[in-house]
Amino acid sequence: MTCIIVAHDVICPWCWVGRIQAKRLQKEFPSLQILWKGYELLPEGLPYPSHPANPDAEKKPRTPTRFQLMLAAEGLVLPKRERDVCNSRLALEGAEYARTEGRQEAYLDALYQAYWEEDRDIADRAVLLDIAESAGLSVSRFNHALEERQFRESVVEFDDPAHAAGVWNVPTWMFTEEWVAEQPYSVLRDMMEKYVNESDNVPCD
Secondary structure (H helix, E strand, O other), rough: OOEEEEEOOOOHHHHHHHHHHHHHHHOOOOEEEEEEEEEEEOOOOOOOOOOOOOOOOHOOOOOHHHHHHHHHHHHOOOOOOOOOOOOHHHHHHHHHHHHHHOHHHHHHHHHHHHHOOOOOOOOHHHHHHHHHOOOOOOOOHHHHHOOOOOHHOOOOOOOOHHOOOOOOOOOOOEOOOOOOOOHHHHHHHHHHHHHOOOOOOOOOO
């Protein structure tokens, strides 16, 4: 198996795309194992950034954003959510616990589906317990891990701690020669092909 670490946060739409890209990569490269590392975009005390209204917006021709171009390149449509952005800290700590149980992929599948497809509040402990159960985890042990904050230090916060770790955007793919973020599939595929052929890669712990 070949391991790569990917920095992510479930509340990030770029990471929703990244999860879909990862599934494609794992089909093309069966030896690939991905370790998803939580980087909390909106830790307590960090306000959600809002952009000021542009008074000349109606006068300008409509142009796509970088993210809209990414969706178009990948042939994807982002699910529409009605809820405000959720705090993801406990959800990310839960992913770290799931990794220790060998169920991180199942947990993250359920977590991303709950947030993006089902518009659920993943800051709600009860929702996380439902997700843990659907991922085949022991609900009691999962809940205990969250209550005791056993994986509190495993999640990296934005901005300063994440930047100090070399992560400025999520998802960040940590290839040996270069870390890249928010890339189209064609770029990731080319880099992954070289990466999986490197002899010094080892499985994720």
